[in-house]
Amino acid sequence: MAQPQLEVQESSHSKLQHKTQVNKKSLLTRMWKERWLYVFLVPGIIYFIVYKYLPMWGILMAFMDYKPYLGFWDSPWVGLKHFERFFSEPEFWTLLRNTLWIATLDLIVFFPFTIVIALLLNEVRKEMFKRTIQTFVYVPHFLSWVVVVGISYILFTTEGGVINEILAKLGFDKINFLMNEDLFRPMLILQMVWKDAGWGTIIFLAALAGVNPGLYEAAKMDGANRWRLLWHITLPSIRSVIVILLILRLGNFMDLGFEQIFLMTNAMNREVAEVFDTYVYRVGLQQGQFSYSAAVGLFKSIVGLILVLGSNYLAKKAGEEGIY
């Protein structure tokens, strides 16, 4: 431990020297001295300006009646017309309801799953077994949504899918899982759990590894059994992590599962499937109502921003460092 500390001291010392030297020179000389660093920055800065900041400026089209033949500069300004239209459409409520549904299912089904799997893994004493299970449950996170949705189509289809074959063998009627409006949300959450619940355990496992083993020893002396250890020591010690992650997850629920929902949508379940992003794509890029859909997109971005900042503020209040 002695060596790194020494290094830190030295470096802060040299930094101090450096700073006094630097302050004497003018800004331009300093910048010229580091010209290569600026050269390295150029491609990245151009990227961020063109592909991140130009679109932000392009949001102005949400307040215009953009016509492709008029172009961006000559299209007429219409103020909040598109927003007024969006809020008076019945679709607005459908989108809001669907988004809230998915967010709620995410919090009350997906989230507890990750905690339970993490707790189960944490109780395993055989390293080999633990590692094998971890290897398995992390894999689906790296599969694309097309593959995940594809696999569920193959398994759940009524035309020879395994699940329905089993149902038929057991004497039940076949269920059309993929075309049924009522089963859309359960299917969605099933896929989410299958794909990412394992991956979500990582951060809990890291927190669990930091629990003081002395606590367990002391509780065992007092005659606590495994179940009580889990309930009275393990769970309370990761409570703050659970709260923070829950809040932060709330923060980005506007972005939940766009690609997945897009892939799962079909003519039979559109009413329960459509969320803001799929609506923007369908109305904007497929039907060509560019300004209107840009307005919908802007509404979504702003709500998302408020949620992220708000949840981050709450997370900080809950006693942990936020992300931004």
Added chain:
Amino acid sequence: MQDKTIGSRLFDYTNYFLLTLVGLTTIMPFIYVVITSFSATPGLIPKEFTLDAYRYIFSTDTFTNSLMVSIYITVLGTLINLVLTCLMAYSLSYKHLPGRNIILLCVLITMLFSGGMIPTYFVVKATGLINTLWALMIPNAISAFYLIILKNFFQQIPRELIEAAKIDGCHEIGLLFRIVLPLSLPAIAAFGLFYAVGLWNQYFNSIMYISDSDKWPVQVILRQVVILASGGIGESSSMDSDSTVTYSESIKMATIVIATIPIIIVYPFLQKHFAKGVLIGSVKE
């Protein structure tokens, strides 16, 4: 830690049982798909080993072509991602660089707020990328998240090393390539892998930006073969009209396997890195 009470053992057995169940449910669907892709008669219990599905896939232009596209954008895209991210992260790792904080703030803002789908589409169109493979690589060339973690990583390199090399007359470019990059090779490899997985898996950009079917990557073809052909009517856009052909179950499954193999190949390397926690590092300084 070894207590052998009945309660404790029961606890262990239940735990192992539940976890085995979890592990199996995760892995079984995929194993089923792999096995069935090699079988002549799909169904509950696959029979007769055959390579017909794979032979068919590799004999059609659509599949081989899309595979080439996917490999091309993954390799070239990862290279572009890494070069741009490393250059920018390296410069931003100098704490005294004038203007650094403003640039960092601007990068951070892009993580919180974006122009959204429609304006981004118009920018991609205006820069002439529509219907080219560049549209799948350039608009997401730098991940702000990876950039900031990599910058933090570069900052941990002892400044003495860099100062010493400078005193010995090492040029800035030399510093980057001879000192900083070699020292950060494991981190860069990790980011390369994560970028590559993202590029290989991307789907939505392809249908949004590319309408020529000969430029579609394998994920788009996979969607057509499996999802649309399995009775999913899908989004009724014009480009789906040519996908009314139905494929046999084994061909669908073989396509899934092929679209997944690259991920399975890099998975052990990925696991090595995320186990070390490279990506869970704090974003804060």
